[in-house]
Amino acid sequence: MFDFGANAWMVDKVLIATWETIYMVAISTFLSYVVGLPLGIILVTTSEGHILENKRFNQVLGSIVNAVRSIPFIIFLILIIPLTRLIVGTSIGTIASIVPLTLAAIPFVARLVETSLKEIEWGLVEAALSMGANAWQVISKVLLPEAMPSLNLGVAITTINLVGYSAMAGIVGGGGLGTLAYYYGYQRYENGIMWITVIVLVVLVQLVQMLGDTLAAKISNRRR
Amino acid sequence: MIEVKNLTKIFNTVNQEIVALDDVSLHVEKGEIFGIIGLSGAGKSTLIRCINMLEKPTKGSVVIDGIEITTLEPQDLRSARQKIGMIFQHFNLLSSRTVFDNVIFPLEIAGVPKKEAGKRVEELLDLVGLSDRAKSYPSQLSGGQKQRVGIARALANSPKILLSDEATSALDPQTTRSILDLLKDINHRYNLTILLITHDMNVIKETCDRVAVIDDSRIVEVGRVINIFSNPQTATSRSFIGNIINREISDQLLQRPAEQASGIITRVIRVSFIGESAGKPLISSMIKKFDMDANILYGNIDRIKDTPFGYLTLELTGAPDQVAEGLDYLSGHGLEVEAIDNV
Ligand SMILES: Nc1ncnc2c1ncn2[C@@H]1O[C@H](COP(=O)(O)OP(=O)(O)O)[C@@H](O)[C@H]1O
Numbered sequence: 001m002f003d004f005g006a007n008a009w010m011v012d013k014v015l016i017a018t019w020e021t022i023y024m025v026a027i028s029t030f031l032s033y034v035v036g037l038p039l040g041i042i043l044v045t046t047s048e049g050h051i052l053e054n055k056r057f058n059q060v061l062g063s064i065v066n067a068v069r070s071i072p073f074i075i076f077l078i079l080i081i082p083l084t085r086l087i088v089g090t091s092i093g094t095i096a097s098i099v100p101l102t103l104a105a106i107p108f109v110a111r112l113v114e115t116s117l118k119e120i121e122w123g124l125v126e127a128a129l130s131m132g133a134n135a136w137q138v139i140s141k142v143l144l145p146e147a148m149p150s151l152n153l154g155v156a157i158t159t160i161n162l163v164g165y166s167a168m169a170g171i172v173g174g175g176g177l178g179t180l181a182y183y184y185g186y187q188r189y190e191n192g193i194m195w196i197t198v199i200v201l202v203v204l205v206q207l208v209q210m211l212g213d214t215l216a217a218k219i220s221n222r223r224r
Numbered sequence: 225m226i227e228v229k230n231l232t233k234i235f236n237t238v239n240q241e242i243v244a245l246d247d248v249s250l251h252v253e254k255g256e257i258f259g260i261i262g263l264s265g266a267g268k269s270t271l272i273r274c275i276n277m278l279e280k281p282t283k284g285s286v287v288i289d290g291i292e293i294t295t296l297e298p299q300d301l302r303s304a305r306q307k308i309g310m311i312f313q314h315f316n317l318l319s320s321r322t323v324f325d326n327v328i329f330p331l332e333i334a335g336v337p338k339k340e341a342g343k344r345v346e347e348l349l350d351l352v353g354l355s356d357r358a359k360s361y362p363s364q365l366s367g368g369q370k371q372r373v374g375i376a377r378a379l380a381n382s383p384k385i386l387l388s389d390e391a392t393s394a395l396d397p398q399t400t401r402s403i404l405d406l407l408k409d410i411n412h413r414y415n416l417t418i419l420l421i422t423h424d425m426n427v428i429k430e431t432c433d434r435v436a437v438i439d440d441s442r443i444v445e446v447g448r449v450i451n452i453f454s455n456p457q458t459a460t461s462r463s464f465i466g467n468i469i470n471r472e473i474s475d476q477l478l479q480r481p482a483e484q485a486s487g488i489i490t491r492v493i494r495v496s497f498i499g500e501s502a503g504k505p506l507i508s509s510m511i512k513k514f515d516m517d518a519n520i521l522y523g524n525i526d527r528i529k530d531t532p533f534g535y536l537t538l539e540l541t542g543a544p545d546q547v548a549e550g551l552d553y554l555s556g557h558g559l560e561v562e563a564i565d566n567v
């Protein structure tokens with residue numbers, strides 16, 4: 001069991017699976033921000049008393065976001081298989097996993113962004129308005145730059161969550177470390193590979209968190 | 225320059241209606257420093273925020289330089305706001321930007337070309353004495369320096385009006401003085417109209433030409449600062465002045481002597497000196513002219529903006545007609561005379 005041939009084969013498998021996970025998570029994180037960031041901005045700016053106040057719209061959007069967030073990911077994953085097939089042509093593999101990962105992360109990202117932007121002192125928005133800024137200028141020149149350290153931490157949290165979700169997706173054939181652990185660890189009782197998977201996941205999460213912390217600290221320190 | 229007419233602002237909160245401004249009217253001349261003083265919650269911030277429409281009035285009108293501002297379309301309101309600078313108690317500087325970039329911010333908003341804007345920022349930083357801190361972040365500055373950045377930023381688009389919402393209330397007295405001096409300097413240099421609100425009568429005394437006293441959502445008194453100091457009409461004004469100048473005389477001093485020769489009376493009066501009359505020896509010439517005794521109970525000399533100003537509380541003893549003529553003599557020479565013994 002521990003001969004070099006088998007080990008090299010195993011290392012290969014783990015490397016490929018790790019790459020798949022990174023690839024899946026990176027693309028889903030990116031795509032979920034493409035949609036989630038604007039959504040978060042809209043959630044904040046349409047809230048009561050804010051620059052684009054629209055109470056009805058805000059309530060409806062908020063409810064949709066909450067509804068999607070309340071579905072457990074493992075159920076969500078199965079629920080949207082038809083949609084995944086429609087978009088990717090299959091519901092199996094790394095590319096197919098990106099669909100549920102992204103869709104599940106969007107409302108999460110929207111709320112994270114909302115929280116970050118809400119922390120910005122209202123006085124800063126008012127100062128910009130008093131200079132004649134329009135809504136877009138308030139968003140791009142005040143809200144986003146001021147919230148940058150906090151938004152950065154949000155990206156780290158989202159990525160870490162998606163690493164976990166991607167492992168779940170792996171169990172239903174989503175590829176990456178999840179699939180590896182499931183096939184070899186669970187179905188074939190190869191505990192070694194299961195443990196290696198766990199270690200790789202832990203290292204990945206640590207790296208992402210460190211990167212996020214460092215970036216946020218760097219921005220804050222520059223301003224300090 | 226600023227004409228506020230019948231301004232009313234009602235806040236509708238969940239469980240009550242709050243009348244923050246009740247039929248307020250106000251006129252501010254071009255080039256003057258106009259102060260609004262009132263206790264916390266009186267409605268000062270609401271009033272100043274209605275002038276650049278950060279708060280939408282419930283009723284009434286605000287005309288700035290001939291333009292009715294309450295009915296402007298969003299686009300026009302934004303252009304109008306570029307010509308109304310504002311500074312804040314907590315500075316409201318962007319922590320994500322350096323001093324230079326904070327000051328250039330309103331120019332970015334107005335779409336001024338970068339090169340021109342950069343030159344303007346350098347002028348402004350020079351004006352407020354912070355050229356050497358251009359690359360610093362706000363968190364690296366003291367409160368006074370932050371407010372200087374705030375002032376430079378507010379002046380970037382060469383506004384016609386500067387609104388100041390408690391701009392010195394977070395600063396120590398010495399820094400407050402230097403910021404007020406800067407405001408006066410700017411007012412002189414550019415003939416800039418400044419409307420400032422404060423709860424501190426010292427700020428009014430040092431900077432303002434005229435003042436409105438606001439109490440419980442209404443303006444209760446308006447006038448030249450010097451007149452409000454020498455002759456306050458309302459209890460609110462008196463208490464604000466009392467905070468910085470001791471006008472009250474203890475009851476003991478007001479007690480009249482029990483025995484008095486017949487045909488002789490004693491009056492206690494307060495004389496206010498304003499401007500040049502403060503320099504003339506009017507009291508001593510009155511004593512000589514009308515043959516009476518004067519006993520000084522309390523005295524105080526101060527400055528209001530650039531005008532000398534003082535109080536003197538006197539006890540006058542003499543023949544009734546002589547004393548009466550003496551008082552007329554003082555009033556006739558431009559002194560504010562007030563009997564405070566309630567005879
Ligand atoms: N956005 C608001 N919503 C409800 N009430 C408000 C709001 N802003 C101010 N008020 C109320 O209006 C009154 C005047 O407030 P303000 O103008 O801030 O007073 P000041 O600046 O003189 O301290 C206060 O009673 C305050 O609670």
Ligand SMILES: [Mg+2]
Pocket residue numbers: 268269270390
């Ligand atoms: Mg206030």
